[in-house]
Amino acid sequence: MPEWADPDIGSFHPQFNAVDGCVDRTSFEGSYKIENGKPLNPLGRTGVTGRGLLGRWGPNHAADPIVTRWKVDAKGAKMNHAVSKRPILQFVSIKRKDCGEWAIPGGMVDAGEQVSLTLQREFSEEALNSLDAPATERAKTHERITKLFKSSGLQVFKGYVDDPRNTDNAWMETVAVNFHDESGFSLFIVLQTSDL
Template identity: 80%
Template sequence: MVPFCLRTNWIRPIRVVLTLFSLPRTAYTPGVWSAVSCSFSHPFKTSHTIRPISSSFFYHQMASICMMPSSAVPHVKSRCPQYPGSNVKRFPVPDANVDWSQKWPQYSPVSYTAPSVTNKPAWADPDIGSFHPRFNCVDGNVDRTSFEGSYNVEMGKPLNPRGRTGLTGRGLLGRWGPNHAADPIVTRWKVDAKGAKVHHPVSKRPVLQFVSIKRKDCGEWAIPGGMVDPGEQISLTLQREFSEEALNSLAVLPSERAEIQERINKLFKSPGFQVYKGYVDDPRNTDNAWMETVAVNFHDESGNSVSELPLQAGDDAGQVQWVDLDSSLALYANHSHFLELVAKERKAHW
C-alpha cells in the first residue's frame, strides 16, 4: 500500500472548509503569489451531481457534468515558480493579475517550449507561423475546442481561458490551445478473506479501492490516463490508457493479451460515471497551451473483471497498485477531488 501520510483530527474540518471554497489544501495568502503552494492536491469546486451513463450512451453523448465555472479561484499549479522538467522560472503572477481582463503592462512572461516538442514529434503541432491552425473548432482531426467555451486568440496564438501563467509557448504540451486527455478511474470494493466488504472503523462506510500509478515524470501518484489521439473517441482513450499504463498490455504475450482485453471490455461496457469534464490546473500549462480532461469512473462491482488481473506498470507508469480511497490521499493535479466525487457517488468511505 502506498505510504500516504495520515492527517490529524483537527486538520479535517479545515480541509472541508477549504474544499467548499475551492482553495488549495495548503497555506494560501490571497494576492501573494510566492505563498501559493504547488502541491498536487489542489481541489476543484463543483456544484453538479454525478449522473450514471451507460456505455453506449457514453460513446455517443457524453454529457457535461462537474464542469468548473470560469469564475472559480485562479489556477494555482499552472503558476508554479519553476516549470516542470526544466530550469525555467515563470514570471511571477499574483492572483489579482491572473485574469486577462486586468490590464498589466508590466507583464513579461518567459517563452519556453521543451526540446521534446520542438523536435517535431508526430503528436505535436509545428510552430505558429509555419502553419495556421483553426482554433475554437475541430481542425482536421485535431479537436481545438475547449470545455471552457470559446477562448481568445491574440497574435495568432490562443490564450489560456483561466488567465496568465507567467510563461508563453507550449512548454511540455504538444498542442497550441487545449490538450485533451482522458482519465479512467477504475474502482472495486475492498474485501476481506471471506469476500465481504471492508467497512472503515470511523465512517462505517465500505472502503473503495482504485488503480493508482506512480508517474515517471514527476514521481506523483495519479489516476492512469493520457492524451486523446487525433480523431479518437474519448471512450477508446479511456480503455487504451488503462490497458497500457496499469496492465502493460503492450508488453504481454498475445495469449495473455486476449484475456486482458476480454476483461477490459467487460468492465468498460459497464455503466460508468462521468466525474469531471473541464480545465485541469496542471503544472505544464502555459499562456498558450493547457490541459483539459474527461474523468470517468468504471466500477468492478462484483470484483470478477479487472480485479482478478495482475497489475503491471507500463508506458508512463513507474509503479501501479490498488489503493484505498481516503481523504488523506495526495495525488497529481486535481485527482484527489475526482476520487472524492466517486466516493460520494458510491456512498463509500472518504
C-alpha cells in the same frame, strides 16, 4: 519536434475553437480568444508564452479513467472501515517510473480518437502493462477490461486542469470517468505500470 506536436504558429494556421481535421481544438470551457494568431488560455496568463511542453496550441485533451471497487475479504464479502462502518472503496493508481509520483492512469487523446477509446487504451497501457503481456494473457485482460469499460461509466469531471505545463497559449483539459467494478472481476487482473 515530435511528430505529434504542432509546429510553430506562423508555419501553419490551425482552426481554433473548432475540430481542425482530426484534432479537436474546442475547449470544454467554451470559446477562447485568439490574439496575434495564438490561442489565449481561458483561465488567464501563466507567465509562460508559446506551446511549452504541450503538444498542441490551445486545449490539449486528456482522459482519466478512475477504476474503483469495494475491498473484499477472502470470502468475497465487502469489508467495512473499523470506525465509520462504511464499505472501503479502492481505486487503481500507478506509480510513475519517470518521477516516482502516484497518479491516476490516464493520458492524451490522440488525433481523431474518441475519449471512450482513450480511457480504455490508457488504462490498458499504463495500469495493465498490456503491451508486454503474453498473447493469451492480453486476450483475457482485454476481454475483462472491455466489459468493464462498456459498463456505464460516470463522468465525474470535464474541464480545465491546473497543470504545471500550462502556458498562456496551451493548456490541459481532461475528462475523468469513474468505472466502478461492482462484480470485483478486476481482483483477477495483475496490475503493473507500463509506459511511464
